[in-house]
Amino acid sequence: MPSAMLTKLLIVAVLVLIIFNLFRALAALMNKDKAQATGVVRALTIRVALSVGLFVALLVGSYLGWIPSHGLR
Numbered sequence: 001m002p003s004a005m006l007t008k009l010l011i012v013a014v015l016v017l018i019i020f021n022l023f024r025a026l027a028a029l030m031n032k033d034k035a036q037a038t039g040v041v042r043a044l045t046i047r048v049a050l051s052v053g054l055f056v057a058l059l060v061g062s063y064l065g066w067i068p069s070h071g072l073r
Contacts, residue, residue, distance in 0.1 A: 007061070007066065007067065011054070011058075014050055014053070014054045015054070017050055018047055018050045018051055018054070021043045021044070021046045021047040021050065022043075022044075022047055024039075024043040025039075025040050025043035025044045025047065028040045028043060
């Protein structure tokens with residue numbers, strides 16, 4: 001089952017990147033320099049893109065059977 005472990009590691013890695021970009025936007029927002037506004041927008045754009053990409057990847061993986069469902073039937 002190395003494939004299942006690799007999938008879990010990739011999901012956790014993307015979640016860590018999402019949280020990292022969220023805190024990067026917070027750090028840029030807390031900076032008093034107004035020129036950092038583009039840093040906030042860029043970090044939040046990357047965060048949203050990663051979140052949407054992860055959501056779509058989870059949907060496709062579930063639909064194709066790469067991620068087994070354990071829900072109620």
